[in-house]
Amino acid sequence: MKTLALVISLLMGSILVVSLDDLPAWGDVNSPANSHVSAYYLDNTMQQTGVPNVVTSVLADYRGFDTMFETGVVFVAVIGIMAILRRDQRLEDIEKVERPPYFPPDPAITGVAARFIVPFMQIFGLYVLAHGHYSPGGGFQAGVILGASVILLAMTNGLNGALSRLTEDWFVLLSGLGFLIFAGVGLACMFYGGNFLDYSALAPLMGGEPSVAAVKARYHAMLWVEIGVTFTVMSAMFAIYSYLASDGWMDRGL
């Protein structure tokens, strides 16, 4: 197996090296990848969506359908891992299973420090979410930071402590709800007569002059979409961690 793997990877590497001379040089401003489609986004994002962070506008609007299913991937991961790993204490006897030794976390130093830092992490997460239109950041990053804050709490104060704040019922429902917010915004656009995810159809909700209202509608719908993404990613990260760390029993973590 080892030699086979080596041969395959060397083969792939040599094939790729052959292609090098044909690729545009690194940093070429005029290569097709940098000019054909992507230039359109840079040219038009401001007047069509009003969002200066081009990554956010393309992520949530121009290619919003991708992002919706990306949220779907995270949601699938939660449901899939729950389906495979979750164990029921009513059906299986937890005493008979061999488990690694458990040392309850000592909250004296790490616990207190974590409790000190967690609120700041969460504030920063919310800032990243809300300011994603103007600076790096957005739904995913915010979701991961918020999820990481809960994971930190679980690692330092025991999984039970974190699970009492964000219970299993809640994180499954929240991950579904986030996906539903995203898809629901898209569906609302359909009810207002546009295509799926055509946020400008929501312009009547904004009021004001039609051309301005369309841009405004895109701007605000993007924020809603990012909020949906945040919900899903936050609960998903914590869900995956808690299933993995407790080996599916949901009683104690690392």
Add this chain to the structure above:
Amino acid sequence: MAWLEANYNYLLVIVLLMIGLWAMIGKNNLIKKCVGMCIFQNAIIMFFISMGAKAGSTIPILKLKEGATTYGVNDYIIDPTQYDNPLTQILMLTAIVVGVATLGMALTLVQKMYAEYGTCEEDEILEKIK
């Protein structure tokens, strides 16, 4: 040397792809396989990002013009050559998230196999399945 200077990013991508693929196929420990999978995906992300970089440009967030006081359409510098390619970055945001979801799923399976067979070495598991 000039060739190296022009292509070193792609060369790194190729080396990482090779390492990742080798680990995915050849490693015996299942967790190592999962880590190899992450390296493989990371290399592809690196490839896309290198493809979207432009010499002498900055991050794809529109800059305000000098002395602009409002945030209207005309107050931003709109010039595609000044900003990096946003498209490849968006694609790779998606790829990162897909990667972590796949990693979670793979690790779950490793844990279930450990519960079933008491080991996470591929050859020992195959021995026990027989």
Add this chain to the structure above:
Amino acid sequence: MEQQYPVLIVLIPMFTALAITLIGWFRPVLCQPLAVAGLFGSFCSAVATLVQVKNTANGVISYHLGNWAPPYGIEHRFDGLNGLVLVMVSFVALLVAIYAKKPVEKELGGKISNFYTLFVLLVTGLLGMTISGDAFNLYVLLEIAALTSYALLAMGRGKAYMATFNYVILGTIGACFYLLGVGFLLIKTGSLNIADMGTIIPGLGGSNTILIAFGFLMVGVWIKMALFPFHGWLPNAYTYAPTATSCLVAPLMTKVSVYVMLRIMFWVYSAEWIFEVVQWQSVVMAVAVIAILMGSFFALAQRDIKKMLTYLIVAEIGYMVGGAWTGTSLGLTGTIYHIIADGLMTVCLFMVIGSIVYKKGSAQFESFKDAFQTMPWTMSALVVAGLSMIGVPPTCGFFSKWYLLGGAYISSNYVYMVALLISSLINAVLFIRIVETAFFGATSEEIPDPHDHAVRQIDESPLSMLIPIWMAAASLVLTGLYTRDIVTKWIQPILPGGLI
């Protein structure tokens, strides 16, 4: 409303999956009816769009998501090819959703709502892959389909974990190769839209990068569809999966991958380019022949009928890849038609095997003993599906083989023709062996006891399983009878130029 049908095909199952999670968390009983309702809605919109597409002038319906014109936004592109595949996928998924009620209750007691959520999301992913006109969107949906199928297959417990882990590793390699190929195309064309790439690539000439991109895309898709050297993950993963999962995944995953291969070969690239610039035709044909023969012979060696069917899937993949690479319009017609036919045949066979497992506990050869006396209706469906696998008219298996043989004859790929015929013969042997055991009550090794006159009670599988089985069997015959309409109305108008 009419112009929204293409997106509804994907949206209805997606929202159904969400509803199943949110409602099923409290009331697991409602999961299965919800799944059936959602998939029925999806099937209806697929049929409506297929009818619509016939009446449009150029035979293509393009739906712009977010109202951004392609190539800047994502596009749903609906034509005769993916229309047929979509109808097949949603029909098969609907049948399996009806069928799944009893086996899921029996095998996956506490996880019903999880199962149906993943089930419907898998169908969403497959439908989205089929309808998407954007190469990267296709990748995202491919990952949705892949992740859900990992979870669904691993719900089989025991040996399923190792089999699924292999699938995760190989599937990720496949998906990453696909992504790498898309990256190479993006670097040369600057676009992600399939139709747009198709217009740019001919102008690039014999670029090395484009060729390597083609290689990576093909290898990625071949891993996903389990073509011969990459088929290692398939038999175990599908054998140890729960009944309802294997009924859904086995017919659909590989067929949709074949569709993706056709889309890349003839719409991103072009027939002229593939058969003149790339000199791979003979190699791929040889691989297809090996796949057919190896799949058939390995199937012959199995005692477990479910495993036997998984090897037959490997052989069928060989049929389709070979048909597409003959480079003839007849061969391509056969491949497209075989995607439909093979999806229906496989689901019918897997559902019958699932019923046997449900009643007798295993799919070993011995469980088929006297099955005709105890389960007459189930077994007669098996006969219909078997006839179709062998290729007996008027079932649809005959017509697809006819077109494939025609294509092979025109392009003088005689080895492939012989392989097709040998494979049909082996299929005949396999199914006659099963039917013999089921009818005469003795496996061929043991001598039947002449004094055994015990009248066996009829112990038929439940109606919720029998109805979808017979719907699948009827659809085999119906598809066969309406072959001409399907071929002339939908397949022939979209055949790309440049084929013999």
Add this chain to the structure above:
Amino acid sequence: MIWLYDFGLLVLVIIAALLTLNLRDLMGSAIVFGTYSFLMCLLWTVMGAVDVAFTEAAVGAGVSTVFVIATAYNIKKEAKD
């Protein structure tokens, strides 16, 4: 000579990748994997992909590493290769 600095980073990335795969101790392997992700994220920042780097710093260096550690905690911590 910015590319020399860049080149040093690339070499570190490769060393980290090889080290992750060859450490016997799975916990150590997971930690080095976090380092690898973080170096990767530095590279992407240099190339102007701040959003991707941000996500990678949070997902790759943070959460993925925690996932690997969580699994390594539940199973035998020594790998054969």
